[in-house]
Amino acid sequence: MKLTQDVVQGGLFLAIGMAALLMGLDYPLGTPGRMGPGFFPIMISALLALTGIGILLRARLGMSELIRLARSMPLFIVSGAIIAFGFLLDKLGLPLAVLLLCIGAATASVRFEWSWKAVAGAAVFSIVCGILFVTLLGLPIPLVGSWLPVLGAP
Structure with missing residues (x-):
């Protein structure tokens, strides 16, 4: 088959x-x-x-379409971005991990271009995720990870 x-x-x-x-x-x-x-x-x-x-x-x-693996690299890039998010969530905190996830996954697109608008949109999205999931929903996810010094700490 x-x-x-x-x-x-x-x-x-x-x-x-x-x-x-x-x-x-x-x-x-x-x-x-x-x-x-x-x-x-x-x-x-x-x-x-x-x-x-x-x-x-x-x-x-019947006759169904054969699978074409012409563009398998985006699959690996997006999967890698998701895995990196999982590993970096506790280390960097939710907003920075979401920011890296968005930018990392976006690089899989053939139309990806670095622009300040894209980075600003990803930054705003990551801040909204932090506010929504940690502050409003109360999920036990750190906003600031263990790799980052807490602001104002001696």
Whole structure:
């Protein structure tokens, strides 16, 4: 079987559905009239796995488009920016980590150009994220990370 979009999508649906189904089997199923905590996850994951099987059958019987890896570098750049965000969040704080994430992910675009407007927009977005998530929602994420000295500290 050739590696087509349907094969990848069907395989992904089947794998996620089967993994969720196996996890759902740890919970009591119950009956349709008196559902247990595992009833809904098992039914949804079984439907997802069946959808994956259906897509794989369509890939086997029909003609779906082959996957082209012509531009795989943006995938690695954006993934790297997200991983760097995860590692730098505690070290730099939320606003600086978001700023680096925005700028890093933006470099994946073929239309990316350094400009003060883009950096200013990313800076404003990172400040808004800090205010929204830390101040207003109260998430336990540092605004200033451990790598940065706290302003006004002796």
